[in-house]
Amino acid sequence: MPLPDQGIFGEALDRGQFGLAVFDENLIVTSRLGALSEWAPPAGAPACEAPILTHMEANFVxxxxxxxxxxxxxxxxxxxxxxxxxxxSWNPQSRAFIVVTAPDHAGEQIDRLMASDRREKQILRQQADAAAARLRVADALYRDIVETADNLVLRFGPDRRIVFANRAAALFLGHPQDGLAGMTLDALFPADGAPWPLERAAEERTSFELSARDAKGRAAWLAWDVNFLGPEGGGEFQAVGRDVTLERQLRIAREKAQEEARAAAVARERLRIAHDLHDTLVRSIVTMIAEARLIAKQTSDPEARAALAELDAQARQGLWEAREAIAQTRAARREDMDLRAIAMEFRSRWSDVEMTLDFAAGAPLASETATLFAAVLREALHNVELHAGARRVRVALACDETGARLEVEDDGAGFDPQAPAQGHFGVAGMRERAALAGAKLEVESAPGRGTRIRLAAASPS
Known part of the structure; x- marks a missing residue:
């Protein structure tokens, strides 16, 4: 078969626009032209030695x-x-196979697109792997910080079930760390009357204090910071709890000391006023009475003697009133002995504690009894506020012809009355007050079972 004129097609062959090869009827390569035909074996070699044509003899036949x-x-x-x-194609005239090779530009474009797509996928995969690695590092760092923290850290879902709890939370609650997952928040940290404000926490970071019991049943106060992690955090909440029991006790003790200092200052001022009245007004009246009586003895005028007698009577009345005022000034204020007012004052500070007052109608308390009951009630309520961590407190007062009875009961941490905590003298002080007044004080308590204080005073004979 004659080959095309190289002068006409040479430029196209050199540019690689096409390639041309001829195989004889026995599939022997007779010629091969152009770079695109270099896939075919050289002239004289069997055509099917080319990898592209392997095992295609039957197709040529x-x-x-x-x-x-x-x-x-x-x-x-x-x-x-x-x-x-x-x-x-088969050329019957020349008894030869004509093989034309042309560039597949569409295939090349597809290859480039596929290669670009593979590169993009590889880049995305690398970025995803890098992000996952950073997330693992951040999560490991977060867990390391959280696990070594002294504060309690909890994560829980909208259903209030624990997803994660750190080591400090597990130690406080006395549960295995893994065993806390799935438990409900309210079961671990019950909040009767002051529930966890999660609705508010879903909108903004929320802080509040709640009482709790640790693994040994001891009362504690925890200051919680609750934060909503948002949709990217799986709709979960994170709560960080800090033990503020000591801070709270110190604050209450400071308020108690300030209250006692104010009361002492008032008492001192009242005593000073009483002394001043006695040293000035009373002495002046006594002097005036003595002088009026002396003048009355020395005068013989009946009208003058009558006027001096009238002056003497009025002065003696004024002296009695001055001494009565001094006695009242020395005495304690009536409101200081109002048991209901004392209980209400404490209740105003306990927004998270339910207080019940049971004051039965009866005869008014004698002054000495009222003073004793007021002191014991204040001390008992201070102890509840400082140490008990109670949720419910009951104050009851009964009074009849046989005597008066005061009872203060709480559901707090309790204690062993036979082994009072070192440095706490509240119960001992109440016992001493009761003994000095001839009253009877009973204390019933046990760790984890609350406290009941009963004070009974007989009616004065």
């Missing part, structure tokens, strides 16, 4: 017998070679 065209679309004969389309 069928093409020679039936005519037509055999196309191998979008193939690449080597990893570096271009993608081409190979068209093979």
């Amino acid at each position: 069928e093409l020679r017998e039936n005519g037509g065209e055999m196309v191998l679309p979008s193939v690449r004969w080597s990893a570096e070679g271009p993608r081409v389309t190979i068209s093979i």
